[in-house]
Amino acid sequence: MYPNLSNFVKQKRKEARLTQEEFAERAGVALTVVRKIEQGKENLSLAKVNQVLLMFGSKLNPMNTKEVEE
Structure with a gap:
């Protein structure tokens, strides 16, 4: 749906x-x-x-960690 972070943030901001x-x-x-x-x-x-x-309600984690935030 959102091909990358920049589009995701821009779309969500505009929706708001x-x-x-x-x-x-x-x-x-x-x-x-x-x-x-x-x-x-x-x-x-x-x-x-x-x-x-x-x-x-989202979060990014470093790629080298084993934990993933949902």
Whole structure:
């Protein structure tokens, strides 16, 4: 349904009818974090990405761990 993280975040934000600025404020991150995620930038902090994803009840884990968050 969502081919990548950037599309997922952008689609969910739009479904919530939030601007990038409003979404960043609610997620507690800088506007640049939301913009970088939506632009598909690769050098992002996992903690910041997870802070954004928590708005949707989701979370990413490092690939080298055995635990998977559902």
